[in-house]
Amino acid sequence: MASDMNEILLQSVEVLPSLPDTISKLRKYIEESRSNLEINKIADIISSDPLMTTKLLRLANSPFYGFSREITSLNQVVSLLGIGNIINTIMADSIRDNFKIDVSPYGLNTKDFINKCSEETAFITDWLNEEDKKLSHFLVPCALILRLGIVIFSNFLIQNNKDAEFLEHLKKIDFRDLSLIENEFLGVDHISFLGFLLHRWNFDDILTETICFIRSPHAARNEVKKSAYALAVLDHLFMPHRNFSVFNVKASIALIEEAKTQGVKFNLDNFISKLPKQIREEIEKEKK
Structure with a gap:
């Protein structure tokens, strides 16, 4: 059986x-840029998806990360969590919601x-x-x-x-x-x-x-x-x-x-x- x-x-x-298109865009940018990654560019790619932007800011301000101050921008999120964690978190949250x-x-x-x-x-x-x-x-x-x-x-x-x-x-x-x-x-x-x-x-x-x-x-x-x-x-x-x-x-x-x-x-x-x-x-x- x-x-x-x-x-x-x-x-x-x-x-x-399937995973969100934003993930594919982020991965493509990372592969093409290699060591020349820019926080602003990462934030721009994420911001093209308003729902994902809202979710990411909500998660960043949740007890899960324990930041002492309110996180109000994607640039802050990327700087504090790092690109790898951002991708993992977006993927995990998106999959769970499906x-x-x-x-x-x-x-x-x-x-x-x-x-x-x-x-x-x-x-x-x-x-x-x-x-x-x-x-x-x-x-x-x-x-x-x-x-x-x-x-x-x-x-x-x-x-x-x-x-x-x-x-x-x-x-x-x-x-x-x-x-x-x-x-x-x-x-x-x-x-x-x-x-x-x-x-x-x-x-x-x-x-x-x-x-x-x-x-x-x-x-x-x-x-x-x-x-x-x-x-x-x-x-x-x-x-x-x-x-x-x-x-x-x-x-x-x-x-x-x-x-x-x-x-x-x-x-x-x-x-x-x-x-x-x-x-x-x-x-x-x-x-x-």
Whole structure:
């Protein structure tokens, strides 16, 4: 069954939404200009799309980036975030907006799921903005699309009348291993499939690899290790059915400690200070 469904799933990729023309224009300009990029020119290309301009300014002023002052112009956005982050953010936001969200096949409340996705992205800023601002900004688009695989799989299962059966199988294992049931039904897990899509959509290599190595950050190349570990920590904290459980928080802390053995340093005290008060207190109790 999985191989048949996998084939249908791959065929469905052909009808997934295409990226905005603005992305193509930006990439063409970057390729032609190489090291002679001009902020004004980048801003002009984006401003030709009023809807995208509005979205980008809204995102720049959201808690996701944590800027201390209001961002009022595209020139400011480009200067503060950098061209690579601008493209990643535009692509992530555009793709996310193209999908109807109904995650009932996973036994999740759609409204709660959307709120949790926003909380995930905001946590990155709260955790890393002072410790590593560049990494924090890079991870925002990663977090924006981290759960996109679940959304796509949900839509696919509903369209193929497999949603109820899929949910029953998840219930049997108490939602403890999503990838097990995803592989059983679809022949691939949602993170691996998302990595495939990001490659197809021509996201930059660092972002794509960051998500692809979220389950094995130790195996990522050095340029990707820190972002992969950070996103892996986020993934553990906000597991769709068990976010911020003590077990998952401990697993996140273990990842931070493992990262240190790989030459990747995070401030553990800073991380713990950003956790919900109740979780912090439980961790402190266990230390005594």
